[in-house]
Each structure stands twice: as structure tokens, then as C-alpha cells.
Amino acid sequence: EVQLVETGGGLIQPGGSLRLSCAVLGIGVSNNYMGWVRQAPGKGLEWVSDIQPGGTTHYADSVKGRFTISRDGPKNTLHLQMNSLRAEDTAVYYCTSNLLFSNSWIDVVWGPGTLVSVSS
Amino acid sequence: YELTQPPSVSVSPGQTARITCSGDALPKQYSYWYQQKAGQAPVLVIYKDNERPSGIPERFSGSSSGTTVTLTITGVHAEDEADYYCQSADSSKTYPVFGGGTKVNVL
Numbered sequence: 585e586v587q588l589v590e591t592g593g594g595l596i597q598p599g600g601s602l603r604l605s606c607a608v609l610g611i612g613v614s615n616n617y618m619g620w621v622r623q624a625p626g627k628g629l630e631w632v633s634d635i636q637p638g639g640t641t642h643y644a645d646s647v648k649g650r651f652t653i654s655r656d657g658p659k660n661t662l663h664l665q666m667n668s669l670r671a672e673d674t675a676v677y678y679c680t681s682n683l684l685f686s687n688s689w690i691d692v693v694w695g696p697g698t699l700v701s702v703s704s
Numbered sequence: 705y706e707l708t709q710p711p712s713v714s715v716s717p718g719q720t721a722r723i724t725c726s727g728d729a730l731p732k733q734y735s736y737w738y739q740q741k742a743g744q745a746p747v748l749v750i751y752k753d754n755e756r757p758s759g760i761p762e763r764f765s766g767s768s769s770g771t772t773v774t775l776t777i778t779g780v781h782a783e784d785e786a787d788y789y790c791q792s793a794d795s796s797k798t799y800p801v802f803g804g805g806t807k808v809n810v811l
Contacts, residue, residue, distance in 0.1 A: 628789065628802060628805040629791075630802065634799060634800070678745060683791065684799075686751075689752075689755060689758075692748050694745045697745055
């Protein structure tokens with residue numbers, strides 16, 4: 585069974601930095617399509633970033649230049665480094681696997697989410 | 705690139721709810737449907753246009769026609785009240801795209 589568990593959320597002041605982590609169980613972080621999706625309070629789902637098995641990364645325009653996605657193969661962990669945070673980055677951040685390029689529905693998994701609040 | 709869903713759908717228990725999702729790239733990309741209840745993570749209910757994951761009730765089905773995909777809930781139960789999101793990819797399959805979400809109200 586695939587499980588994703590996010591950590592690292594919290595309250596941060598505008599302009600600050602935060603690093604989210606996602607512990608990945610049941611699949612390899614390096615040979616699966618991994619990513620982050622966020623949901624602002626009362627709003628819909630917004631794709632943030634992804635990293636493909638080959639290492640190619642993509643970012644939504646709203647976070648490009650401020651967020652960096654990375655993975656740690658030996659620790660089987662996905663990270664999202666968030667810099668220059670803004671109030672509009674306030675959201676629940678979900679770690680996801682295989683939203684694209686999946687071979688089976690079993691591989692399409694979401695973590696429970698971690699809340700990031702950007703406020704002074 | 706956008707996927708367009710109606711903001712809400714209201715249905716009585718036992719009736720059929722249909723939620724549409726429109727997008728220009730849908731004829732070329734698979735669609736997925738998620739159910740999200742308050743305070744919970746999204747749950748996959750339809751995979752690759754019309755496949756139903758194990759554990760998802762048979763009353764949930766998906767279909768596709770041209771630039772529109774549809775999630776149908778046949779014989780709605782009270783517990784089906786939730787937000788539903790369609791998801792696909794841009795035409796180059798570079799990144800996932802989500803619809804704005806549809807609130808299903810069970811009257």
C-alpha cells in the first residue's frame with residue numbers, strides 16, 4: 585500500500601521560508617511522478633510543482649522562482665522548499681504521487697496534507 | 705489551460721447526479737475524478753476516464769465525449785455530498801490541471 589505523509593507546515597511571516605517534507609512508503613520517490621498540490625481555505629485544488637522520474641521539474645507560474653521541489657532517494661522523501669512566502673501561499677499542501685503517467689489507480693495517492701499559514 | 709465545472713449540483717437521494725467537466729485537451733488526455741469531503745484529502749473515484757478504483761461504489765461512473773467528460777452518480781446517497789474535482793493534463797502532458805470543483809448537495 586502506498587502512503588504519503590507530509591510534515592513541515594506551520595505559521596510563517598510574509599517573506600519567510602519553509603521546507604515541506606513528504607515521507608513516501610510503498611513506492612520509490614525516484615522512479616515515480618511526484619508532486620505537490622495546494623488548496624487555499626475555501627478554494628479549489630491548485631497544482632504547485634512536480635518532479636518526474638528522470639529529474640525534470642515543473643512549477644506553476646504562481647510559485648516559479650520561489651519554490652523548489654527535490655527528492656532524497658535513499659530516504660525516499662520528497663521536499664518542497666518555499667521561499668519569499670506570501671499571504672496568498674496560505675493553503676493546505678498535499679504531497680501526491682502519479683497524478684500523471686500512472687500505470688494503475690493504486691499508484692495515484694494523496695497525503696493527508698499539511699497546513700501552511702503565511703501571516704504577520 | 706482550464707477545465708470548467710459547474711459550481712454546484714443539487715439532487716435528491718436516489719436520483720442521478722451528473723457533473724460535467726469541459727476542456728479543449730480532454731479528447732487527447734485522460735480524465736480523473738476526485739471526491740473531497742470537508743477537512744479531508746481528495747479521494748480518487750474515477751481513473752482514466754471510466755475506471756473505478758477498488759472500494760469505490762458502483763454508483764460512480766465516468767464517461768467521455770469530445771471536449772467534455774462526465775461523472776455520474778446513479779442513485780445518490782446522503783454520504784455522497786461532497787466537492788468533486790475533475791483533473792486532466794495540459795495538451796503536452798506537462799502538468800496536471802484541475803477543474804474548479806463542483807459541490808454536490810443532497811437535498
